[in-house]
Amino acid sequence: MIMAGGKGTRLWPMSREDRPKQLLDFIEQPAGENGEGGLRRVSLLRLAASRLEGLVPAERRFVCTGERYRAAVREALPEFSDDRILGEPEGRDTVNAVGFGAAVFAKMDPEAVFAVLTADHLIEPDAVFRKAMEVGFALVEQDPNRLVTFAIRPTYAATGFGYVEQDSQIPGTDGLGFNVARFVEKPDLPRAQAYLESGAFFWNAGMFIFKARTFLRLLEQHKPESHAGLARIAEAWGTPEQERVVSEVYPTLPKISVDYAVMEPAAKDPSVQICGVKMDVDWLDVGSWPSFGETVRTDAARNRLAGPGSAALTDSEGNLVVTSQAGHTVALLGCRDLIVVQTPDATLIMPRSKAEDLKKLHATLPESLK
Numbered sequence: 001m002i003m004a005g006g007k008g009t010r011l012w013p014m015s016r017e018d019r020p021k022q023l024l025d026f027i028e029q030p031a032g033e034n035g036e037g038g039l040r041r042v043s044l045l046r047l048a049a050s051r052l053e054g055l056v057p058a059e060r061r062f063v064c065t066g067e068r069y070r071a072a073v074r075e076a077l078p079e080f081s082d083d084r085i086l087g088e089p090e091g092r093d094t095v096n097a098v099g100f101g102a103a104v105f106a107k108m109d110p111e112a113v114f115a116v117l118t119a120d121h122l123i124e125p126d127a128v129f130r131k132a133m134e135v136g137f138a139l140v141e142q143d144p145n146r147l148v149t150f151a152i153r154p155t156y157a158a159t160g161f162g163y164v165e166q167d168s169q170i171p172g173t174d175g176l177g178f179n180v181a182r183f184v185e186k187p188d189l190p191r192a193q194a195y196l197e198s199g200a201f202f203w204n205a206g207m208f209i210f211k212a213r214t215f216l217r218l219l220e221q222h223k224p225e226s227h228a229g230l231a232r233i234a235e236a237w238g239t240p241e242q243e244r245v246v247s248e249v250y251p252t253l254p255k256i257s258v259d260y261a262v263m264e265p266a267a268k269d270p271s272v273q274i275c276g277v278k279m280d281v282d283w284l285d286v287g288s289w290p291s292f293g294e295t296v297r298t299d300a301a302r303n304r305l306a307g308p309g310s311a312a313l314t315d316s317e318g319n320l321v322v323t324s325q326a327g328h329t330v331a332l333l334g335c336r337d338l339i340v341v342q343t344p345d346a347t348l349i350m351p352r353s354k355a356e357d358l359k360k361l362h363a364t365l366p367e368s369l370k
Helices: 044-050 067-076 094-110 126-142 189-198 212-222 224-235 244-250 256-267 289-294 354-366
Strands: 002-004 027-030 039-042 063-066 085-087 113-118 123-124 146-152 163-169 177-184 199-211 273-278 282-285 304-306 310-314 320-324 329-334 338-343 348-349
Touching: 002 044, 002 094, 027 044, 027 244, 044 067, 044 123, 044 244, 063 067, 067 085, 067 126, 085 094, 094 113, 094 199, 094 212, 094 224, 094 256, 113 126, 123 126, 123 310, 126 146, 126 199, 126 273, 146 163, 146 177, 146 212, 146 256, 163 189, 163 273, 177 256, 189 199, 199 212, 199 256, 212 224, 212 256, 224 244, 289 320, 289 338, 329 338, 348 354
Parallel strands: 002 063, 002 113, 063 085, 146 273, 304 320, 310 329, 320 338
Antiparallel strands: 027 039, 113 199, 123 282, 146 199, 163 177, 163 199, 177 273, 338 348
């Protein structure tokens, strides 16, 4: 199940309420097998779906997204039939998105094991991703009380990611699987620096594999309000009451992340075993303009240009310029480390150092610009 419900406010003004970041065709990829066709622009959601090729049969691939985005998702992913799109009436954070999938899959198949994937990450190469996923599926199929998370070797002391601490290796996993000693969500900078220096901690990639019934049992134990509501939805799923019950119940579920609601308390639960699987990939969480900038080539002055428009830069360095219109030129003179994003109805200009504060600006905007 691909989770594709984010709003992407730190990628405003391109990411909007009616077309959030995962649906934007703004990631440049080589066209053709050897890149001889130049570059094409694709969405993060399209890339996430493409990674499933050769891993999961087409009829067992699902997307969980906002109900309002159903038509846009169908357009972006025409191979996903309507019944394989789980539409949230409104976002209630990740524990309910995961629980929604678990409730539906457990009703379809009581023995269902499912992966929770993200729609806002760049992950390469695909073969390494698929190998790690296969190891994760095997671990849960061998022991349904295992909760698998995927581990990325940290490259800096990030405070916006969760961390997992490696314990003993799990035999028979080609050196990829390990038992998790601790699961820590978004530490402060001194702890993140200590984790980086220790070599024993990995970033939690935000992707998981669970047995559906195991996840529901833990949800009932640690977040009973969510479990009760999702049980009502599961009971109505596939009946004429499905749409009414989802619309009525889902918005009442308590809003909390899967990390805080289930993974952290489960790490102290002797009835379950949290396992990590190392995923030695190039991994980028495209959640802000600086991280998007890492997908764009630089010129000799470290400027980056993306989009169909053009840029004229003189005595300027370290800038990111993103355009949405062919024939539109953004000109910079004597500028350093700016982010400039142009759309037909709004243009953003900010220092790169303020990128994480963009949510504050977004909160002040009129609804018509959100």
